[in-house]
Amino acid sequence: MKINSINIQNYRNIENMSLEFDDVNIIYGENAQGKTNLLEAIYLFCGAKSFRTSKDSELVRFGSEFASLEISFTNESREQNAKIVINKRRKASLNGIEKKSAFELSDEIKAVVFSPVHLSMIKDGPEMRRKFVDNALCQLKPKYKILYKEYYKTLKQRNSLLKEISAGKKYDAYIDMLSVWNEGLAKYGAKIIYQRQKYIEALTPVLCEIYEGLSSGREKISLCLSCGFDSQNLSCTEIEERLLNLINEKQKNDIITSQSSVGPHRDDINILINGNNSRSFASQGQQRSCVIALKLAEASLIDKICNSKSIILLDDVLSELDEMRQDYILNKIDDRQLFITCCDVASVLRLKNGKTFCIKKGALS
Ligand SMILES: Nc1ncnc2c1ncn2[C@@H]1O[C@H](COP(=O)(O)OP(=O)(O)OP(=O)(O)O)[C@@H](O)[C@H]1O
Ligand SMILES: [Mg+2]
Incomplete structure (x- = not known):
């Protein structure tokens, strides 16, 4: 257009x-x-x-x-x-x-926009990187938005139950309820992880080609979803099993802190240049190049769907x-x-x- x-x-x-x-x-x-x-x-x-x-x-x-x-x-x-x-x-x-x-x-x-504020995708914590992938998925798959909302609703409910348990209220009755929220978190969370993983896999070849052009073939970029286990090549059910195990493992600690410490709300997307994490090692120009390449690759995937x-x-x-x-x-x-x-x-x-x-x-x- x-x-x-x-x-x-x-x-x-x-x-x-x-x-x-x-x-x-x-x-x-x-x-x-x-x-x-x-x-x-x-x-x-x-x-x-x-x-x-x-x-x-x-x-x-x-x-x-x-x-x-x-x-x-x-x-x-x-x-x-x-x-x-x-x-x-x-x-x-x-x-x-x-x-x-x-x-x-x-x-x-x-339209896809690059503004210097987007450099925080590299410079800051994982939130902006998750947002990049989640926004793209919301544009490409309308159902992702619903899934995302369901996940956050479950997370909120689990966190408020954690708070009540840690305040010492009806421990035995609530602990059973907590396992229901654990399962819900794992169910919706696995779907999010699965979709993010698939998006990263679809984005990677386009991104690599653009980044190679930008750096005249001198540097290589790669992306990797960090979710506490290797989610590549896993089915959604396998991801759900792994995630539920992790959630159960951390339950004791979660009760103490009243926070859910595992799940896609805590995940990161590592952006690597020549194998090194861009957040810690990329130069100013490389950071800019990363974000520009990510934005151009994002546009390419939108184009395929929208024709x-x-x-x-x-x-x-x-x-x-x-x-x-x-x-x-x-x-x-x-x-x-x-x-x-x-x-x-x-x-x-x-x-x-x-x-x-x-x-x-x-x-x-
Ligand atoms: N609602 C507004 N009404 C009038 N002027 C405004 C309004 N909002 C912003 N401005 C002014 O617009 C001016 C130009 O802003 P803009 O961000 O487009 O500059 P720029 O040309 O991109 O500059 P830079 O090269 O520094 O990025 C600013 O001086 C700002 O004060
Ligand atoms: Mg300006």
Whole structure:
């Protein structure tokens, strides 16, 4: 799919802007001019919350009552338009027909965004890495969301029972109930682990190819699900057995801490470069490369299911990358529309095909 043009009014520091896009688009300019704002405006059309804030009210230009965004886009050779109006609530329409919620635009418009905040996927604890895989699975398999909710409901119930047991209430009666929650946790947990494992297996070959291109064949990336046992090649039932054993083993300790210490809510996805854990050993450029490659691979898997190419939005992606890696991003990502923001004009000169936009004080300069 391709966004042909955008019209923006009163969005953050952008008062009024109309742009026509190409396949590759570089948005450049000095700091605090509105580059990320423009990228963020485009991203809203895939139905998601902003990648910077969950408060829509922050998106409206100071002093204005509402923001208005409109795009014309082509999907499966059909030219369409979508509109978003933000005041207290976000309203969206597609080809003039109002949608029940802005989220529904996600059926038509698919985008993957990289923002420097996503570097926490490498730098921080496991939460963001789990989120990456879980969000992808929610997009690919609608039933995963239901499973995920069931798991967390069971986890919450088990934790509150653990609290009651550790407070000394009716130990004997409650301990039987606990084994029921243990089984529930293992049942739903195993399905989550199984799906995550399958996703990682599907993502890996695509990811490796992209990472190899980015690093000009110098480095190898690999992913590995860390869930307390080797979940590769195990059936869902086998995973359930292993998980239940682990849960039972840790039960005594869980009662003392009133927390469930095993299960997919504690798992991690290890991202390795040349066999070393990226969290501890990757350089700044390697960390960036990892996240970019993960995002591009994610887009590739979405494309296979949706039969169209998602848009890629890369915010401030080029800094900390050497020329070779910059060249890959600017000139080697084929077949899909790309939006890249940067401060450095030198990067703009390395672009072989595409369009450049210089942004100054929220306007095209
Ligand atoms: N609701 C708003 N109304 C008006 N201005 C806003 C609003 N929200 C943010 N801004 C302003 O928009 C400006 C540009 O922000 P943006 O993040 O797009 O900059 P940028 O060009 O990406 O800069 P950098 O290169 O530093 O990332 C900021 O100075 C910010 O104060
Ligand atoms: Mg920015």
